Amino acid sequence: MGDPQGFLKYERKTPEERPSKIRINDWEELYIEMEKDELRMQAARCMNCGTPFCHSGILINNMVSGCPLNNLIPEWNDLVYRNLWKEAYERLIETNSFPEFTGRVCPAPCEKACVNNLVKDPVSIKSIEYYIIEEAFKNGWVEEDKPSYSTGKKVAVVGSGPAGLSCAWELKRYGHEVTVFEKYEYPGGLLTYGIPNMKLDKKIVKRRIELMKKSGIQFKTNIDVGKDYPAQKLKEEFDSVVLCGGTAKARDLNVEGRNLKGIYFATEFLKSANERILSQFIKSEKDIEEISAKGKNVIVIGGGDTGTDCVGVSLRQGCKSVVQFEIMDKPPLLRRQNNPWPEWPKVLTVDYAQEEYAELFGKDPRLYNISTKRFVGDAKGNVKEVHTVEVEWKQDKTGKLFPKEIDGTEKVWKADLVLLALGFLGPEKYLIEQLNVETDKRSNVKTEEGKYSTNVEGIFSAGDMRRGQSLVVWAINEGKQAAKECNEYLISSNNNNNKQRRLKTL
Known part of the structure; x- marks a missing residue:
């Protein structure tokens, strides 16, 4: 442990986000890198617990707790605090082949299981991981790994x-x-x-x-x-x-009007946006089908990470409006008693796209307990409306939950582009x-x-x-x-x- 009192002396800090009104005008990464000394203080917050749940990687109630890669987090936190960055990198890649990916897109189950989470804020593990690998690339420590022999297999x-x-x-x-x-x-x-x-x-x-x-x-x-x-x-x-x-x-939504033009799976929409980015450094042999939200009223059906990404991309493409539907209840702000640490916390989170939308439009784009009933199109076969109804979750005789429609809550939404982010089958x-x-x-x-x-x-x-749809x-x-x-x-x-x-x- 670098500093036995680090978790008491230093407050949690994470990389600063670029301002929403600036970053929605480009496709650059969201965060600004932290200073080395600041990261060392964050590493000092690690208590080197006797039983470090951060790298346990276990399932509790079918939810991950800790890092599935069993990253040696307390060890490389200590090395970072002591300014031994190359040694920290060598320790990191003992378990993680691609820290540059997880340091960016992993939802950090390690942080959710951090013991600090019991009374204070968790250690900024993901930010430290990100900086270790980027420091390694900058200094030429990351090299091709050619074995000295070949099996011939x-x-x-x-x-x-x-x-x-x-x-x-x-x-x-x-x-x-x-x-x-x-x-x-x-x-x-x-x-x-x-x-x-x-x-x-x-x-x-x-x-x-x-x-x-x-x-x-x-x-x-x-x-x-x-x-x-x-x-x-x-x-x-x-x-x-x-x-x-x-x-x-991808999971489909088999309701009336599904065959109308302008309704896509979220993966199709995101792939189209990424192909435009890829065209900067590879020449495509195929025609790229562009699915653009520019100037359109966008409805995103699905409240997970993929749906959130659709909101973020739609904002950057210049949509007229965007709403994100979620059929489930709105999560609580704090853990419920039946969701204790170190389980994954089932609480309300605000991701980057919701922050961006809120800054532009003054509210969260997500609406909960919304069920889509049908799509309605114009004379040319293009989607123009989404019809919804609000639901509440009830239990049947077997105890299984089901969504019950609430009379009088029907609503019609303008829609020029509908994106289905309902998971995968x-x-x-x-x-x-x-x-x-x-x-x-x-x-x-x-x-x-x-x-x-x-x-x-x-x-x-x-x-x-x-294993089915899961984390990177x-x-x-x-x-x-x-x-x-x-x-x-x-x-x-x-x-x-x-x-x-x-x-x-x-």
């Missing part, structure tokens, strides 16, 4: 999101030849196409991809495995396959079916609990494709664990082959 990683990248990085470190397949034009998956540039600058993703290429990892883009590249060919050309395709099937099935891989009740790839191998020998899975930090962790299990399989396979060759010789 070839592994295909399908999907280049955070799970796929993490898996590929670890497999290369084990000495295998790794090829990553990506159906879009540029690698990165969710990091590239799903997260807006102001939260994760695409130059940061590009920086890591280029480093991985220098390490010898091959990327094959514009290839949708199972469609452009037969599954059988995949099995024939590679010694092992790891499926990291994510949850590509699971991965696409065509590749899974071609490989004869089993799925679970939620249509995700099925593996044994705590395992990443499927029912088909040599085929593994990781990330959202295996879970995806990175799963990629690492799947790579470890895949490596053990390949080593065992290699030993068995050598044994058979020896027997034949005898």
